[in-house]
Amino acid sequence: MKLKKSYLGEFEEIVLLATLKLGEKAYGTTIRQTVEEIAERFTSVGALYATLERLERKGLVSSKQGESTNERGGRAKRYFKVEASGLKALREAQAIRQRFLTGFTPGLLGGAI
């Protein structure tokens, strides 16, 4: 089921960027670790998968079942991939942010931009 309009939330944007950064290696564990490393925030697997499923419903990412390993007790991985619409949504979010920042007084946010 596709939603009519896809606005990206903050966490959705972070997850989408992490998935894009990881490329073919993007699955639950790696995405969570990347988000924690770069965004420096604790991320629960429940919240991560809920977000990924929402992004999938919006048609921004797609997923496929992967292989299983001994470390996972024989359970399969689920790989995620950013779709063209996901890239478009990211570009739009970036453009909006850029438009806001254009002409910003330096030091207004407490540091140089």
Next chain:
Amino acid sequence: MKETAYIPIECPNPHCKMLHNVDMRVIKDVLNGSCFVGLKCASCAMSFKQRLLYVTESDGTRRVTVVRTVRPVWKNKLKKFSGALNRNTAEHPRISEPPKLGEYLMYLLLSRQDRVNILGDLMEDYGTIESKFGRPAAVFWYYKQVVASIPPCVWKRLFKWGTIAAIGDWFRRHI
């Protein structure tokens, strides 16, 4: 009256199959009946039970027959746990063991399609943390993940219930 002193019993472990000579005196008090003999394999150290039948033939000969091999104790235990959490332990021997209570709570929280992937991810992370920081830190991390996953998982389930959740979602977004 002819009586065999020992009866050979084979170890049920397919990789071992060692023959054990069981002394008949152990079961000699059971006449025309059956009994179980508990054994521990001298080769692979596996505990198992064997049912023996003591019969008297028409000519007065008494003999002991091995009735069937009972499933070994460790296989019963393995089946119970792997069945509860759907672990494929036979093909994939596990390296580290996440806390069972935490795993079971996650199992209850998650939907059927997410269960395999999320529990696998958690187990993988748990193994990494355990090897780096030790078991107590890994157990703490696991339970932190369980507690933090409760609100999104519950919300996701509510969302699937339809109208009520949709109204709630509208309030969450607009108010």
